[in-house]
Amino acid sequence: MARKKEFDPEERMEKARDLFWEKGYNATSMEDLVQTMGLNRGSIYDTYGDKHSLYLQCLGNYAAEKLKEHKEAASGTSPMERVENMIRSAVEATVNTGKCCMAVNSTFELAAVDQSVHSIIKNNWKDIVDFFEQLLTDAKAQGEISADKDPKLLAEFIAANFTGLWQTFILSRDKKQVEKLAQFLIDMVKN
Template identity: 45%
Template sequence: MPRNKEFDYDEKLVTARDLFWKKGYNATTMNDLVDTMQINRSSLYLAYGNKHDLFLKSLTNYIQNKDKQYSQAAKKSEKPLEAIRNVIYSVMESALRDTNCLFTNSVFELATTDQEVSEMLKKQTLKAVDLFEKLLTQAKEDGSLLSDKEPRALAHFLISGLVSIYNTHILFADAELTKQTTEILIGSINQ
C-alpha cells in the first residue's frame, strides 16, 4: 500500500519558492532544498520533480500571487489612472516589505539562458502590460490621460519601471529613494 505524503505540498512549495527567492536559482542546491523544505530527497523528486521543475512550480506560484496583488490593487478604484497608481504603490510596498522579487531575480538570472523561464516571464509581463494598456486606454477615453503616448508603449514602459522599484530597493535598501523612484514612475504617466 502506498504511503501517504507526510507533508503539505503547497506549504513546502512556498518554502522552496522563498529559498529560490532569497538565494537565486543557481546558488540553491538540492541539499539546500532538502534541508530547508525538511523532506527527504526522494519525496522531493516524487512530489516536485528535479530542481528545475521545482523552480518552475515555485515561479508559477509567485506569479499567481503577483497576479492577485495587481488585480486587487487595480480594483480599489474605478478611475483608471488611480488603479494604475494603486498597482505601482502595491509594488513599492512589496519592495519595501520583502526587499526582493523572485520575478525580477529570474529576469536577470535566467531569462537569457532558460527558455522555459523566459517564456513564463514574458507571458506574465504581457499580462501586466495588457492590464495597464486597458486602463490607459480607458483613461484616454475619459480624458484623464493627457499624454499623447500610445497606451501600449506607455504600458510597457510602466511595467518595466516596476522592476526599477525593486532594483532600487535591492541595491540601496533606502526606503526614501525607493519611494522617490515610485513617484517619478507615477509622474511619467501624464508627461
C-alpha cells in the same frame, strides 16, 4: 495503491519558492531544498520532479501570486487611480520585504539561457502589461491621460520601470527615494 502524502505539497513548494527567491536557482543546492522543505530527496523528486522542475513550479506559483496581488492592488474609483495604486503597492511590497521581484531575479539569472524560465517570465510580463494597458486605455477614454499617449507603450514603460524601482531600493535601501521615483513615474504617465 499510492500512499497519501503526509505533507501539504503547496506549503512545501512555497518554502522552496522562498528559498529560490532568496538565493537564486544556481546557489540553491538539493541539500538546501531538503533542509528548507523538511522532506527527503525521494519525496521531493516524487512530488515535484528534479530541482529544475521544482524551480519552474515555484516560479509559476510566484508569477500567478504576484499578478493576483497587482490586480487586487488596482483599487480605486478611476482607471488612473488604479494604476497609481498598483505602482505604489509594488514599491511598498519591495520596501516591506527588502527583496527584489523573484521574476526579475530569474530574468537576469536564467531567462537568457533557459527557455522554460523565459516562457514563464514572458507570459507573466505580458499579463501585467495587458492589465496596465486596459487600465490606461480606460484612463485615456475618460480623459485622465493625454489623447496622444499610447496605452500599450505606457504599460510597457511602467512594467519596465518596476525593475528600476526594485533595483534602486535594493542598492540604496532608501524608501523615500524610491517613493519619489514612483511618484515621478506616475507623473510622467499622467502628463
